[in-house]
Amino acid sequence: MKENTKAFSLAGRVKSIQHALSGITEMLRGQPNAWIHLFATLCVALTAYLFKVSASEWCFLVLAITAVWVSEALNTALEFLCDAASPDFHPLVKKSKDVAAGAVLLSAICASIVGLIIFTPYVAAHL
Numbered sequence: 772m773k774e775n776t777k778a779f780s781l782a783g784r785v786k787s788i789q790h791a792l793s794g795i796t797e798m799l800r801g802q803p804n805a806w807i808h809l810f811a812t813l814c815v816a817l818t819a820y821l822f823k824v825s826a827s828e829w830c831f832l833v834l835a836i837t838a839v840w841v842s843e844a845l846n847t848a849l850e851f852l853c854d855a856a857s858p859d860f861h862p863l864v865k866k867s868k869d870v871a872a873g874a875v876l877l878s879a880i881c882a883s884i885v886g887l888i889i890f891t892p893y894v895a896a897h898l
């Protein structure tokens with residue numbers, strides 16, 4: 772059986788980070804959904820800054836935003852893998868892509884709810 776262990780090296784870790792950053796760049800370059808997430812992330816961060824939300828509220832917002840980005844990244848990775856494995860129509864590829872897209876939708880809905888819970892009292896106080 773093939774050994775899958777590698778010796779630790781700093782250069783190897785730097786290369787790993789470069790690969791990860793190139794994955795994030797690829798997602799931002801090719802996924803219109805990622806542009807929407809980026810716009811939403813900037814809007815939420817600016818609103819939270821202007822309302823001076825508390826440290827714990829920042830934590831919830833960061834976690835909710837991260838959940839959306841992570842699900843979008845995994846969805847994108849799965850799409851690439853599906854397209855490589857089965858470029859032609861396949862019913863299981865459809866199920867796989869739709870389930871992954873569902874994960875993005877669920878995380879986006881959850882993040883919207885977190886945003887509503889946190890921002891509503893601040894908006895109400897300014898009315």
Ligand SMILES: Nc1ncnc2c1ncn2[C@@H]1O[C@H](COP(=O)(O)OP(=O)(O)OP(=O)(O)O)[C@@H](O)[C@H]1O
Nearest residue numbers: 804854857858859860861862864865866868869872
């Ligand atoms: N190779 C394939 N085999 C079967 N179904 C596929 C295949 N490629 C895409 N689909 C299905 O076709 C539909 C459209 O997919 P497509 O990826 O074009 O758009 P999408 O879901 O809006 O994703 P995105 O927003 O990332 O472009 C989805 O239901 C998807 O599951």
